[in-house]
Amino acid sequence: MALSTKNILGTKELTQSDILQILDTADSFKEISTRAIKKVPALRGKTIINLFFEPSTRTRTSFEIAGKRLSADVINISGSTSSTVKGENLIDTARNLEAMSPDILVVRHHCSGAAELLSQFVNSPIINAGDGAHEHPSQALLDLLTIRSHKGDLKGLKVAIVGDVSHSRVARSNIRAMQTMGMKVRVVGPPPLIPVEIERLGVEVSHNLAEAIKDVDVIMVLRIQLERQNQGLLSSLREYSNYFCLTSETLAQAQDDVLIIHPGPVNRGIEIALDVMEGPRSLILDQVTNGVAIRMALFYLLLGENNANPN
Amino acid sequence: MSSTLLNSKDISRAVSRISHEILERNHGAGNIALVGIRTRGVVLSQRLREKIKEIEGVTVDHGVLDITLYRDDLADGIHKPELKKTEIAFALEGKHIILCDDVLFTGRTIRAAIDALMDFGRPSSVQLAVLIDRGHRELPIRPDYVGKNIPTAKSKRVQVLLAEEDDEDKVIIQEQSN
Numbered sequence: 001m002a003l004s005t006k007n008i009l010g011t012k013e014l015t016q017s018d019i020l021q022i023l024d025t026a027d028s029f030k031e032i033s034t035r036a037i038k039k040v041p042a043l044r045g046k047t048i049i050n051l052f053f054e055p056s057t058r059t060r061t062s063f064e065i066a067g068k069r070l071s072a073d074v075i076n077i078s079g080s081t082s083s084t085v086k087g088e089n090l091i092d093t094a095r096n097l098e099a100m101s102p103d104i105l106v107v108r109h110h111c112s113g114a115a116e117l118l119s120q121f122v123n124s125p126i127i128n129a130g131d132g133a134h135e136h137p138s139q140a141l142l143d144l145l146t147i148r149s150h151k152g153d154l155k156g157l158k159v160a161i162v163g164d165v166s167h168s169r170v171a172r173s174n175i176r177a178m179q180t181m182g183m184k185v186r187v188v189g190p191p192p193l194i195p196v197e198i199e200r201l202g203v204e205v206s207h208n209l210a211e212a213i214k215d216v217d218v219i220m221v222l223r224i225q226l227e228r229q230n231q232g233l234l235s236s237l238r239e240y241s242n243y244f245c246l247t248s249e250t251l252a253q254a255q256d257d258v259l260i261i262h263p264g265p266v267n268r269g270i271e272i273a274l275d276v277m278e279g280p281r282s283l284i285l286d287q288v289t290n291g292v293a294i295r296m297a298l299f300y301l302l303l304g305e306n307n308a309n310p311n
Numbered sequence: 312m313s314s315t316l317l318n319s320k321d322i323s324r325a326v327s328r329i330s331h332e333i334l335e336r337n338h339g340a341g342n343i344a345l346v347g348i349r350t351r352g353v354v355l356s357q358r359l360r361e362k363i364k365e366i367e368g369v370t371v372d373h374g375v376l377d378i379t380l381y382r383d384d385l386a387d388g389i390h391k392p393e394l395k396k397t398e399i400a401f402a403l404e405g406k407h408i409i410l411c412d413d414v415l416f417t418g419r420t421i422r423a424a425i426d427a428l429m430d431f432g433r434p435s436s437v438q439l440a441v442l443i444d445r446g447h448r449e450l451p452i453r454p455d456y457v458g459k460n461i462p463t464a465k466s467k468r469v470q471v472l473l474a475e476e477d478d479e480d481k482v483i484i485q486e487q488s489n
Contacts (some may be wrong), residue, residue, distance in 0.1 A: 028377065028394045037430045042380035070380075300380075300394070 010135035011177035025297035053079035066295035140173035163222030313485035325458030330362035344372035351413035374399035381423035403432035418452035
């Protein structure tokens with residue numbers, strides 16, 4: 001009972017048995033969040049540091065709640081309040097934090113590879129909570145947990161990932177994790193937002209939303225990253241919406257039992273219509289609930305690994 | 312090297328007797344609930360529940376505890392058992408909870424189970440039913456209902472096999488394999 005990896009840097013490094021173990025453990029943790037007293041003593045005396053250099057509500061809160069429900073002490077450090085504004089570099093910040101003996105570092109950074117870089121300089125296990133456009137493994141895992149709890153088995157399911165695939169670490173982490181679990185992935189969006197040669201990852205590419213969602217079990221709608229749209233990739237958000245917003249009319253093309261997920265935060269009316277977002281096929285809030293369970297599972301499994309006695 | 316301490320008949324008689332003792336002590340089945348500790352405590356609790364239904368015609372509340380997260384050796388990380396679900400779908404308030412486990416040994420599992428239980432509410436009382444009490448307590452814990460007391464050497468291993476999990480009913484004692 002241990003993961004094959006000391007850090008969770010991306011889904012690329014996770015084996016099928018790692019992913020299954022994380023999902024099964026998270027399934028058991030879900031019940032704790034429904035109790036009157038939402039706390040178990042498993043990680044009492046452990047310290048978790050959330051080091052966030054990018055804005056985040058959902059992910060940071062989710063990691064914090066996950067740690068607290070396991071009785072760990074959770075410290076949050078955000079980029080704007082850390083010594084990086086005084087010019088300290090990332091590695092020095094992490095080394096200084098490590099000198100205070102935390103048990104896990106959770107890192108979000110706008111540069112791809114930031115978490116991996118830190119893992120070379122610190123001994124504590126590191127969880128990548130999003131690095132640039134690279135990976136966001138805990139999001140992909142919670143997406144898989146959400147899909148599995150509705151479909152039973154992941155193998156053979158077809159997924160359409162719709163939107164700004166280019167800038168999306170969620171898409172990258174999901175593509176790898178889903179392929180590891182035997183799922184088929186199709187990416188959908190306007191050519192400027194689909195990376196060149198993404199077929200080499202083994203995914204299908206489509207530029208037509210209505211066609212692309214006809215035979216899929218899951219539609220994953222990505223957020224149009226408004227903060228990253230000043231490069232002239234889209235002529236206008238309105239044009240994007242006309243072709244790629246998931247509306248109830250487009251959804252009529254899909255199978256009746258299709259599931260809709262979105263990593264959040266949602267731009268209502270741009271990538272997904274309000275009635276679809278709040279409709280019966282949408283699992284957006286399930287994803288948030290499952291996110292806490294996934295992060296509890298990661299903490300639990302990583303800390304066991306860290307302390308594993310070779311005997 | 313193993314020898315059989317209880318066979319299937321012995322186990323069945325013990326379950327019957329414990330059921331009667333539970334009902335006698337609690338004046339019927341009105342206010343009791345059974346909670347089994349994973350994995351074989353759950354089987355024992357289900358059998359007690361069946362028996363109580365046979366005797367009193369009442370189906371009592373039943374829950375399942377996984378005590379992994381409450382273990383006192385979790386931080387050592389020596390052996391990390393697979394985490395399974397805890398299922399307690401009824402309120403503990405006002406209930407007499409009969410905690411069920413297969414073997415009572417050091418008492419550490421029961422300590423963890425009591426802690427876990429208290430996080431769900433405040434029962435009127437917690438009582439302990441075990442199939443085997445093999446001694447060697449490391450905590451001040453004693454059972455209320457015992458199938459059989461078996462004095463053992465600490466080095467021996469007592470194993471309860473139950474049909475629901477192991478295809479047959481018996482209790483064996485053997486030398487530690489490692």
